[in-house]
Amino acid sequence: MSVLQTAERVSQRDASDNYVFQRSLLAYVYAAGRVSGRVLEIGTGSGYGVEIIAPVAEHFMTIDKHIPSPEVLEGFPNVEFRQMSVPPLEGIESGSVDCVISFQVIEHIKRDRDFVREVHRVLRPGGKFIVSTPNRSMSLTRNPWHIREYLPEEFAALLSGEFGEIEALGVEGNQKVMEYYAKNREGVRRITRFDVLRLQYRLPRWMLQIPYDLLNRLNRKKLLKQNRDLTTGITMDDYSVVPVHKECFDLIYIATK
Numbered sequence: 001m002s003v004l005q006t007a008e009r010v011s012q013r014d015a016s017d018n019y020v021f022q023r024s025l026l027a028y029v030y031a032a033g034r035v036s037g038r039v040l041e042i043g044t045g046s047g048y049g050v051e052i053i054a055p056v057a058e059h060f061m062t063i064d065k066h067i068p069s070p071e072v073l074e075g076f077p078n079v080e081f082r083q084m085s086v087p088p089l090e091g092i093e094s095g096s097v098d099c100v101i102s103f104q105v106i107e108h109i110k111r112d113r114d115f116v117r118e119v120h121r122v123l124r125p126g127g128k129f130i131v132s133t134p135n136r137s138m139s140l141t142r143n144p145w146h147i148r149e150y151l152p153e154e155f156a157a158l159l160s161g162e163f164g165e166i167e168a169l170g171v172e173g174n175q176k177v178m179e180y181y182a183k184n185r186e187g188v189r190r191i192t193r194f195d196v197l198r199l200q201y202r203l204p205r206w207m208l209q210i211p212y213d214l215l216n217r218l219n220r221k222k223l224l225k226q227n228r229d230l231t232t233g234i235t236m237d238d239y240s241v242v243p244v245h246k247e248c249f250d251l252i253y254i255a256t257k
Contacts, residue, residue: 012048015232016220019180022236023171023249027103028052030241031130034254037098040122042086043105047072053101054079061092087114095124103132104250107146112158120162120257129163129255135170135248138181140188142200144208152244155251163255170248174238180223180230181249187219 010017010024028049039057041049044064054060054076065085073079084090086109100119109115119129136149143149150158152168159166173181192200200208224231241252 170244
């Protein structure tokens with residue numbers, strides 16, 4: 001695994017990503033208990049969610065600007081992949097989808113209101129939008145790959161612009177997860193103490209993306225080396241989906257049309 005692999009696409013094969021991967025996995029497992037019928041995913045990523053969602057969907061369309069490895073779609077005749085950037089959701093008819101899921105994507109979308117509007121358009125009446133995004137209050141530093149991050153009330157306001165019913169949930173971690181988070185926070189502080197001019201908040205995002213990826217990856221590798229049992233010992237069961245609060249790592253909101 002290359003040290004320069006972007007930290008924005010977590011890998012189930014890289015042990016240093018385990019802390020984030022297990023949390024990402026939980027979103028799919030939780031959504032699998034809430035979706036049915038024709039399901040649309042915005043943001044395929046590396047495709048590990050396909051085997052979780054496809055078995056509970058009548059038809060599962062997953063879209064991404066990058067094409068996933070062919071093997072992730074194999075064995076699922078009800079799965080369709082389309083390559084596109086969003087918004088808009090080009091070629092998807094209004095009112096044609098029962099559920100839309102999108103995990104850790106909206107923070108990358110410049111036109112977030114248009115994104116939400118398009119999701120609302122393609123959903124049938126009563127359809128559900130299950131969406132996750134990082135909780136800004138738990139971010140340790142600026143992530144230059146994100147256009148923006150949201151606080152719980154900001155995310156609710158965004159979705160409420162189109163949807164009348166919002167269920168505000170979040171992902172929290174147990175003591176083991178919080179121990180890793182504290183060690184990660186200390187590692188980030190050691191790195192950012194040199195940023196006395198707070199350039200991470202002043203420079204354009206594009207100038208910071210490669211340095212961020214390099215330092216983030218190196219920090220994760222160092223944490224793995226120094227705390228292997230802790231890093232690899234975190235499982236999906238160490239996270240829980242609960243009513244949202246300020247110490248949730250991710251926001252998971254369910255918006256109903």
